[in-house]
Amino acid sequence: MIRDFGIVWTERGLLLNGLANTAILSLVSVVGALLLGFVLTPALMSKKPAVSRAARAFVDGMRCIPFLLFAYIVYYGFPSIGINLDNWGAGLLALTIYNAAYMAEILRGAWTAQPREPIEAGVAFGFSNVALFRRIVLPPLLLAAGPVIGNQMIQIIKDTAFLTIIALPELTHAASSIQARHYVPFAAFITAVLLYWGLCLVIEAGVSSIDRLAAARR
Amino acid sequence: MTASDIAAIFQGAIVTVTLSLIGILIGLPIGLGLALIRWANVPIVAGIVTLYVSMLRATPLVTLLLLLFFALPNIGVPINPISAAIVALVMNTSAFNSEVWRSALMNFPKDQYEAAQSVGMRAGQRFRRIVFPQILRTSLPALVNEMSLLIKVTPVLAVVGVVDITRAAVRIGAETYEPLPPFLVAVAIYAPIVFGLVSLQRWIERRQVAAEAAA
Numbered sequence: 001m002i003r004d005f006g007i008v009w010t011e012r013g014l015l016l017n018g019l020a021n022t023a024i025l026s027l028v029s030v031v032g033a034l035l036l037g038f039v040l041t042p043a044l045m046s047k048k049p050a051v052s053r054a055a056r057a058f059v060d061g062m063r064c065i066p067f068l069l070f071a072y073i074v075y076y077g078f079p080s081i082g083i084n085l086d087n088w089g090a091g092l093l094a095l096t097i098y099n100a101a102y103m104a105e106i107l108r109g110a111w112t113a114q115p116r117e118p119i120e121a122g123v124a125f126g127f128s129n130v131a132l133f134r135r136i137v138l139p140p141l142l143l144a145a146g147p148v149i150g151n152q153m154i155q156i157i158k159d160t161a162f163l164t165i166i167a168l169p170e171l172t173h174a175a176s177s178i179q180a181r182h183y184v185p186f187a188a189f190i191t192a193v194l195l196y197w198g199l200c201l202v203i204e205a206g207v208s209s210i211d212r213l214a215a216a217r218r
Numbered sequence: 219m220t221a222s223d224i225a226a227i228f229q230g231a232i233v234t235v236t237l238s239l240i241g242i243l244i245g246l247p248i249g250l251g252l253a254l255i256r257w258a259n260v261p262i263v264a265g266i267v268t269l270y271v272s273m274l275r276a277t278p279l280v281t282l283l284l285l286l287f288f289a290l291p292n293i294g295v296p297i298n299p300i301s302a303a304i305v306a307l308v309m310n311t312s313a314f315n316s317e318v319w320r321s322a323l324m325n326f327p328k329d330q331y332e333a334a335q336s337v338g339m340r341a342g343q344r345f346r347r348i349v350f351p352q353i354l355r356t357s358l359p360a361l362v363n364e365m366s367l368l369i370k371v372t373p374v375l376a377v378v379g380v381v382d383i384t385r386a387a388v389r390i391g392a393e394t395y396e397p398l399p400p401f402l403v404a405v406a407i408y409a410p411i412v413f414g415l416v417s418l419q420r421w422i423e424r425r426q427v428a429a430e431a432a433a
Contacts, residue, residue, distance in 0.1 A: 063416065064409040068373040069384060069401065076388075076397040154276065161278030165377060172281045185288030193277045193285065200276035 004187035018174025025160045029095035037103030062101030091163040110145035143214040150207035223390045230386035241307030249315025257323045274313035287378045303375040318360040322353035366415035
């Protein structure tokens, strides 16, 4: 058993590369999903029924489809409608679009729970629209939504593992190739599990520091 | 895509639904057991359970499944795709369920428990008659949510060779060189199941809010 972990150690370059790819995939898609979510949230709450219904249909649709199926559709299905993506493009696009729906719903929930008064006070003080959003609306919104966004980030990290099926060289893929090359399944996959755990603990630590910041502001 | 291809995907759907149901039915009581061990603060075991739950909640189902499927035979435990799938689903969902149960237990009013003690109920009776009915009600929406999450990760089972909806759809796509139609059939099966569970969760929440408002 110790020998098996020694073999995994000799392949540490491959694993660390996989870990780095998992982190990059997660980071890029978290940022992308949040930005798209910020566009979708006002659409969800739009007074125009056509807009809000379309946004609602997209968000509910994404939340009812398994991510793996969606990734398959983007990678294998999109070429039939003329969109050809390599595995990185397909993986990132699938992760971002899929999670944008969840982020939009999270932001909408936090938004509707915000008190109206500071916004009205901001308007009374003559803040312009952009400044009002950036200085009055956004900070408490992000603090309130922080823990839920953190949970979604953990979900995104775990979703990246699905992308191993489209041969993206992320962490699970790296563990699979080590196990295939040396036949050390337990050591290879347990190491991957521990690395995922570490990533998630980092996110959880970040969330609790945001929580403390929010509590200090209150 | 022919009618028999669509029939093959529906056959996969039976496998998916059966495995999900087995995972849910075994995962619920195990999750409750894990939560009770932490709630009762059983020495040493509670610490191990805490670590186990934290680790499993951070582990992607694919990774867990590959670990079980390849590592168990290596240490002399023979395992086939179906049983690996069931064990992985149960381990995964019971960890999440245990967090739901635990938060209900943590929020359970202590005075009720003490009242039950003072009228001389034994530990088993206290749990069965006082604690369980109430935590079941508070946990129900989150547990249903967890069920819809479980169904959404089942396509992963195809990775070790379980012939579920997804594997059937992939195979038909590869045979016909038209991957989109079988995937859309798969989506058409998954989406109503998940949507049904999400609607059920919202309905339970609304009913509970209404019941609280009436009380």
